[in-house]
Amino acid sequence: MKNKIRYILIFFLSTATFSQTVSLSEQAKVSILTCGTGPESYAMYGHTAIRIQDVALGLDVVYNYGAFDFSTPNFIGRFVKGDLQYFITNESYIDFYYNYQAENREIIEQELAISPIQVKQLFEQLNASVYSNERFYTYKFIDRNCTTMVVDKINNTLGNQSIKATTSNQSYRELLYPYMSNFYMKLGIQIIFGTKVDQPASRLFLPYEFKTALSKTRVNGKQIEKSNETILKARPTSVPFNWLNSIYSLIGVLLVLALLGKKWIPIIYFTLAGLLGLFFSLVGLYSLHDELLWNYNILLFNPLLLFYAWYSFKEQKTKTKLVGKLILGCLAVYLVYMINKIHLEIVWPFMVLQIYWLLKNVLKKD
Template identity: 50%
Template sequence: MMQKLLFPFFIILSFIGYGQNIQLSEETEVSILTCETGNVSYSLYGHTGIRIKDQINNLDIVYNYGTFDFDTPNFILKFVKGDLQYFMSVSTYPNFEYGYQYENRSIYQQTLTLSKEKKQLLFNSLNADLNSEKRFYTYKFIDRNCTNMVIDKINTLLEDTIITTKKPVDITYREILYPYSKNHFFEQLGINIIFGTKVDQKAERLFLPLELLNVLKTTKLEDKPLVSETKTLFEAKPANYKPSLLNSIYTIILLLTLILLANKKWLNTIYFTLIGFVGIFLCSVGFYSFHEEVMWNYNALLFNPLYLVLLFYYYKNDKKKIIIWGKIIVAILLAYVVYMLNKIHLYLMSPFIITHFIFLSRIILKNKKATQFKTDYNK
């Protein structure tokens, strides 16, 4: 979905100057390129580009949306806020292919059945965007990325919403995303913690490269296939993937088990302080960020800011308040579990759910006993 800036895109600005005046030949091929997923966070979901090849004009270039530059000042903050500017870039096809060969990521090409006039219109439009402020856009994980920017470009060219999800849609965005990070547990955990209710909506928007690849296979234009040919331009070598216990749910289970077994006041305090601040982040990031995906995040019911209130009374040793706030948090946790019963990421959250129930039960029972003992003693 995103492509790291590997070289300054202005090295091909010389092409733009005369690109507007090129008249494409009858032999011109316009195709959608889909690149397989990678092992780096920005490549987990693949990539989409538009290739225009015209041997008569000695032309073979790829237009990319979703190019970004890690050297952007305050990159992380801008990315979280959702106002990071991505941009459209262009490269020669050999350079494009080399980058994905180097990363061992397959490249698939789907040639579009467009008239010469449509090809020319697309070519001119792409170059006009590249040579204007339109090359910049604000990235949105679902609604504005390298895939749906290409989809919108082609649909606009065809003056109809030809490329779209197949109806009725019976799968959510989260369910589509989930398998992509199956070999990257901590990325999968982080994604499912920070994403809120939007990704649990039905996936009406086509937004991932490999999903587009499959949809194009059956898309028709005027009762004829939009794609005339699908072929593999580069096939990645089989990856010798070996699962790592450190990059799995077992690491979380082990860590939480050790904290439970240690049952040290200072360690419990550190843990619930961290949980409380994570909850504050999940509650507040929706006000800061323009990403709709992080808004209304019910994971704040698990990573609950109220743990900080509980810790306050825990340190004051106010047993009655500890019991009250403990019960309140337990009730919220139960509500969270009920809400999560049909969610695909319940499995990821289950170690935290179990741990929090055990912690809270311990605290409530311990303080209840102490309160009861004090009452009996006073009698």
């Protein structure tokens, strides 16, 4: 991911170095570069790029579809809405290599067994994108990112949909889940996603999944992968277990809230949870991200909790119990629906706390 200043420098530098009129030699070759993950949110899933080399011309350039501009006005709002513009850049391979070396992220290179004509065709398509308005595209988490754009370019060059997902027996959510090492980031992402990420992963959208698919793909009976080599190894790092960044801290906080026994604590909790559910309900109307639509987690962070909190605050016992029963019913439905969902293991503490507080109130005799 590059900022605006670097993009401008790269753009003008590459314009002077690699023009669209360059004619590749028969020695030119194409590789897919799969880059390792990083601690930043944008690097959490890795990265995919295309490398084109031509020893005869002294050309060695990497094309990236993962660039964006942090200084874009209303950056966060546009990202949430789903109309943030990403763009393709090109840079020298050595600059690309040193950048990932500095970030301690591995690079795996897979050379493709395609003809010189196909290499030239791909090179021309990539340059056409870089030096025109085609370089901009609207980012979509699953359907249009640094990996899917490369997949589409390679498939277009091959003339068919040769490279396909090999993990359709898993959902998008199940593929994403292991990449999220930060517990609270994982929690936030899992509860904001809706039903789309529970669908079978028919789209190649993750770098390492694409790498695996390339190794298995055959075109006209021949393997598309000519070679597979780790050209940059990341230094081993060990991250000590952090209790504060784990489910144990969440359980601890919720347990303390339950044991304190103060009347105002459930009221504040249910108000915040209800507001979160209201956000989940409305963000789908605002956002163009399909991943945020039909979010069944509103059964857990239920907007009805706002009414429950209000009636509890006003000590309207009859209405409080009625709404509480409705919410318990929603939680029962949620539990049944979540039985086979991978993120049940991180949301269950909220379910237990809510059921405890609700039953305590609903079963209490007047």
